[in-house]
Amino acid sequence: MNPEAAPPATKILFVCLANLCRSPLAVALARHRHAPAIEAASAGVAPAPGRMFPEALQVIRRVTGQDMSGHVPRFVLDAQPQDFDYIIAMDSSVFLRLSQMSQIPQDRLYGWEIADPCGYGVDAYEKTAVEIEDCLEQFLLNREMERGPLSRKP
Numbered sequence: 001m002n003p004e005a006a007p008p009a010t011k012i013l014f015v016c017l018a019n020l021c022r023s024p025l026a027v028a029l030a031r032h033r034h035a036p037a038i039e040a041a042s043a044g045v046a047p048a049p050g051r052m053f054p055e056a057l058q059v060i061r062r063v064t065g066q067d068m069s070g071h072v073p074r075f076v077l078d079a080q081p082q083d084f085d086y087i088i089a090m091d092s093s094v095f096l097r098l099s100q101m102s103q104i105p106q107d108r109l110y111g112w113e114i115a116d117p118c119g120y121g122v123d124a125y126e127k128t129a130v131e132i133e134d135c136l137e138q139f140l141l142n143r144e145m146e147r148g149p150l151s152r153k154p
Contacts, residue, residue, distance in 0.1 A: 009039040010143075013081055015098060016090040019044030019073035021056050021118050023090055025125070026132045032064035033133070034140070041084070045097045047073035053118060059125040077103055088139070090114045110139070 014026035023042035030040035052071050060068050076098065081087050087109045089095035095111035098104045112135045117124035 006036070009036055010086070011039045011084045012041075013076075013079055013084040013087045014040060014042045014090065015076050015087060015094055016042070016044055016114075017046055017094060017116065018048035018118075020048050020050070020052050021116060021125070022114050022128060022132070024052060024068055024071050025056060025060060025129060026088070026090070026136070028060045028064045028066050028068055029129060029132055030136060032066065033136070041079055043074050043076040043079040043081075045076055045094055047075050049073070055117070055122045055125045058122060059129055063126075063129055077101070081105065081108075084108065086110060086139075086143075088112060091116070112139075 012030060014023040014030075016023040019042055023044065027040040027042045030038050050073075052068060057067075057069055060066055081104050085108065087098065087104060089098050089109065089111045091113055092111060095109070098109055099106065114128060114131050114135065117128040
C-alpha cells in the first residue's frame, strides 16, 4: 500500500423520517465540510413523495453552494445500510424505528436529537444546519478519540 495514499472515506448514512429535510441537509453539510474524507448519503424510515422543501434547498445552497433540487427521497433499506460505517438517526423516534429493523447493523447505529424544521421557515432550517454541523463535528471527534493514539500508525 502506498504510504501517501489517503485512507478510505468514512461512509455515513443519515436517516430522518421523510428524507426531505434533516438527512439531506446533513449530507450536504458533511460533503461540504469533510469531502473526500466522508462519503455521505441519506434515507428515511417513511420517505415522503415529492421534493425537498424550498427553505431546505435555500439554506443548503447558501451554506454549502450545493443544488440538491434533484434529491429523491428513499427508504432506508434501499440505501444498503450494511455498506456504511455509521448510520445516524436524526432523532430518537427514527433511532427507535431503526433499532427494530433486523437489517440495520446495530453496532453502527447512533442517534442524535435534531428537531424537524419542516413548516417553521428559513430560520428554523438555518438553526438546524448549525445543530447538525455541531453534532457532526462532535461525532467525528468522538470517533477519533475512540481510535486513540495507540491504534494510529505513524
